[in-house]
Every structure is written in C-alpha cells, then in structure tokens.
Amino acid sequence: MKSYLFRTAAFALAALAMAPAGAQGYPHQRVTLVTHSSPGGGSDVFLRDLARHLGPIMGVNFTVENVSGGSGAKAMAHVAKGKPDGSIFYATTPTYIQTSLLSKPDVNYTALEPVAIVFEDPEVVFTRADAPFKSLTDVIEHARRNPSKARWGAATPASLERIALERMSRKVNVKVPVVPHEGGGDMMINVLNGTLDIGVGEVQELQSQLQAGKVRILAVLSDKRLATFPNVPTAREQGVDISVRKFRGLAAPKGVSPEAAKALEAGLRKVMADPAFKKSYTDSNLVPTLMGHDEAVRFTNEFAGDITQTLKELGVTGK
Known part of the structure; x- marks a missing residue:
C-alpha cells in the first residue's frame, strides 16, 4: 500500500x-x-x-x-x-x-x-514608395500649392495620430483634411492607392510594407531619430515642432x-x-x-x- x-x-x-x-x-x-x-x-x-x-x-x-x-x-x-x-x-x-x-x-x-x-x-509619417515626396517639407509645400488636393490620413478620429496631424497643420499654417479611419490597416490601403499623401503610424504596423518596398518613412514624431532608421530625420529637424508619446x-x-x-x-x-x-x-x-x-x-x-x-x-x- x-x-x-x-x-x-x-x-x-x-x-x-x-x-x-x-x-x-x-x-x-x-x-x-x-x-x-x-x-x-x-x-x-x-x-x-x-x-x-x-x-x-x-x-x-x-x-x-x-x-x-x-x-x-x-x-x-x-x-x-x-x-x-x-x-x-x-x-x-x-x-x-x-x-x-x-x-x-x-x-x-x-x-x-x-x-x-x-x-x-514611436510614431512616424510615411508615404507610398512611388510618391513624389522625399521629405516632410515636400508634403507641406504640396499642401500649400494644392489645397484642394492634399489629403492626410490618421487612424480613428480620436487617435493620437489625428491630433498630431491637426497640430501639424496649424503649426505650418496649412489647411489639410485629416481623414480618419477605423484602424491603421484601413489607412494603409488609402496611402498605397494614392488617396492619401501621407499617413501616421507605428513602424510595427508598417513592417510588411517596408520590407516589400511599398512605403517610405519621411519623418519621426519623436525627440530622437530611431536607431533602426538613423537617416530619417525627426519632424523637428525638418522645421515642424511636433513630438508625440x-x-x-x-x-x-x-x-x-x-x-x-x-x-x-x-x-x-x-x-x-x-x-x-x-x-x-x-x-x-x-x-x-x-x-x-x-x-x-x-x-x-x-x-x-x-x-x-x-x-x-x-x-x-x-x-
């Protein structure tokens, strides 16, 4: 027993x-x-x-x-x-x-x-790879010259990205429609098809499109550059005083x-x-x-x- x-x-x-x-x-x-x-x-x-x-x-x-x-x-x-x-x-x-x-x-x-x-x-501003924009400055100048054609994209209407773009448009004194979406995936589609000039998002959700060479990062909305993208300047380095957390x-x-x-x-x-x-x-x-x-x-x-x-x-x- x-x-x-x-x-x-x-x-x-x-x-x-x-x-x-x-x-x-x-x-x-x-x-x-x-x-x-x-x-x-x-x-x-x-x-x-x-x-x-x-x-x-x-x-x-x-x-x-x-x-x-x-x-x-x-x-x-x-x-x-x-x-x-x-x-x-x-x-x-x-x-x-x-x-x-x-x-x-x-x-x-x-x-x-x-x-x-x-x-x-960290948040980044990105565009499609074949877009004419090479910098955040290019995007802003395009919006100034073509106020009826410029479109910027963010995730949900109440997102940090939406507020960041609204702040950016005020700081650079341009009026641009900031188009909200239900999420980053929906916004990405409209950046890729050219409906939007730029989108704001995280590198994490851009990974597959970056690896496929379909998108290009124009600016980092942080105080410092990203270690994995050392050649991409911050928005502040491009004259736009925006940083988000x-x-x-x-x-x-x-x-x-x-x-x-x-x-x-x-x-x-x-x-x-x-x-x-x-x-x-x-x-x-x-x-x-x-x-x-x-x-x-x-x-x-x-x-x-x-x-x-x-x-x-x-x-x-x-x-």
Whole structure:
C-alpha cells in the first residue's frame, strides 16, 4: 500500500513539474485580448505578437478579438461588461482616453482599470514608395500649392495620430483634411492607392510594407531619430515642432482581481526578457516601458490630464 501511495505521489509531482508555469500561477487557461483596431493595425499587431510569445510562458491560450466602431467606444464597452477576473483585457493606447474626452461615450476609459503599460511606440509619417515626396517639407509645400488636393490620413478620429496631424497643420499654417479611419490597416490601403499623401503610424504596423518596398518613412514624431532608421530625420529637424508619446498597454474591467493583475505582470516581466520576443519588439522599434498595475494607473491618470489640456489648447473641447 505504501509503495502504491509513493508511486501515486511521485506521478502527481511529475505531472505538476511538466505543467505550464502559468497553469498554476494564472486563474484562467483562456484569455481574450480585445482591440478597437482593425486587422493589421498597430494594436492588433501588438496583441498578436504579445500573445504568441506570452502564451507559452504563462500556459494561457490568448485569443485576439477585433471590436471596431466608435473610435474604440464599442471595444471599451465590450470589455467593461466582462468579468473583472482576468479573463478579458483591452489593448490601451492614447486613443481610448481621447475617444472618451472627445465623443463622451456612455462607457469611457474610466470604466476600465489599467493593469500594465508595456511599450512606448514611436510614431512616424510615411508615404507610398512611388510618391513624389522625399521629405516632410515636400508634403507641406504640396499642401500649400494644392489645397484642394492634399489629403492626410490618421487612424480613428480620436487617435493620437489625428491630433498630431491637426497640430501639424496649424503649426505650418496649412489647411489639410485629416481623414480618419477605423484602424491603421484601413489607412494603409488609402496611402498605397494614392488617396492619401501621407499617413501616421507605428513602424510595427508598417513592417510588411517596408520590407516589400511599398512605403517610405519621411519623418519621426519623436525627440530622437530611431536607431533602426538613423537617416530619417525627426519632424523637428525638418522645421515642424511636433513630438508625440504613444503607449501600449492592457486594461481590465473595473475592479480587476489583484491576483490576476499580479500574475499577468509576472508573465509580462518574463516575456520581456525572452530573447525571441525581445528581438521582435526591438525590430519593431517598440521601447520597453513595463509598468505594473499601480504605476499604470498613475501614468494613465497623468496622461489623461495632459491630453485634456492639449485638447483645450487646440480648441477641440471647452475651457
């Protein structure tokens, strides 16, 4: 009998040792990651790449769900209705704050609880490879000479990219329609077919088109040039005083389980050090900026305050 019990206990310990690390440390085997972005857009690419690397580390099956519409309002409402048990998360960017401030949806960013800030994602201005524009200056001069033909593109109406282009048009004193889209994938189509002169996005979502030689980056909307594109000047170097800061993170329904939040943070810290994932996000020019729950909450509140002030300065919202 003792021999049988010993063999049974040994088998159980062996089974536990072989189980995925996350099976014991995370409360769910299946987790949904929601984005307002269309397939191929920045948040969609971010989530799918994260899920591919994070899943095996945590022993969790991550599924990406695209919920488009309302500049992120539908996706926010969808996640807010979920259980705060760590089974569903929303891919956060400045868009979900700006949508809340501009369109005042029934469910806004405050219905979600920041769980982590994972990356900062530098923004770039790009055009199709066969466009006549070789610099940001060329784009601006074209808009001045052809006010009825110039078209600039951004993602959702409340996106950071949209606000950046509106700021740019004011600073250089040109009136250009900034055409919003449901996501970066939709915008890319219109840049490639010549409907738009330029688009604004992240290198991550441009990767396939850059590798195919179909698009060209004209400017970086950051304080410094990108290490992977050292010959591309910043907007400021081209005389346009614009710099934006975009983050990528995860939020859960309000009241998220502390155990789930801690387990997710632990998984994120492991995956950020994983060589394969590190190569992937480095190649995409993502800057690792991992913040856990408490720090993410503080960061989001401060960011919302800054965006509120920017919108007032642009005259978009009331004083």
